[in-house]
Amino acid sequence: MTEPEAKTTPGHDALIAAARSTMPRLTASGYEVIELDPEMLTILVGLLSATWFSPGRRHFRPEHATPAEAMLHGLVDARWDLAALPPSAESPSWVNRGDPTYQALLGALLPLHAHWAGRPLEPVQFYGPRVYQRHARLLRHVDTPETHIVSSTMTLAASLEAPWPLVLEPEGEPPVELELAPGQMLLYEGARIPHHRPRPLAGEHYINLYLHYRPVGWRWDGRSPEARDNP
Secondary structure, three states, X not given: OOOOOOOXXXXXXXXXXXXXXXXXXXXXXXXXXXXXXXXXXXXXXXXXXOOOOOOOOOOEEEOOOOHHHHHHOOEEEOOOOOOOOOOOOOOOEEXXXXXXXXXXXXXXXXXXXXXXXXXXXXEEEEEEEEXXXXXXXXXXXXXXXXXXXXXXXXXXXXXXXXXXXXXXXXXXXXOEEEOOOXXXXXXXXXXXXXXXXXXXXXXXXXXXXXXXXXXXXXXXXXOOHHHHHOO
């Protein structure tokens, strides 16, 4: 099978290069897959059942208003011609925009993320749940260097006809493909390690939730760690 081209989110070539040279390395590998607490997973799947899987998809909206906006955020439908995006094409992903229940996860899982990173962290943002739909692709990118330093993605539900791996590109190592099943959580340094899902989603949906943290007192100015330590 021919591997699809790893397309990069527009504007991220320079950001990826800057991340390679300026972001500190917090952990040995930059990522780790763990199992979610079963009780927590039951609660989260219950919330999902009462929202996305209920009539009307309560709290969920298309994530982006236009294909052009979606592409700028790294989300595309594999059927789109990226040179001439049809203005009527539906967003390839939906996101929960109205249920604040998930906010509590930021505080509850702060100690877990801080322990993994080996330093005190402060919470920045929860995002989602996000629902990727059939044909969705996530373009190659790094996360926001001012805020999304230590992150996690929790897979809550999936209806797939073929694997839909997340590809990580640790510096100096071959790319790593991770297939995250419902109930698994990936901890990762998203502002340092480029990541993407280059294959079109084959299936009905893939649903996950994101948590983002940064070190206490973190400030990113585009300089290398050595330059910041030796002004």
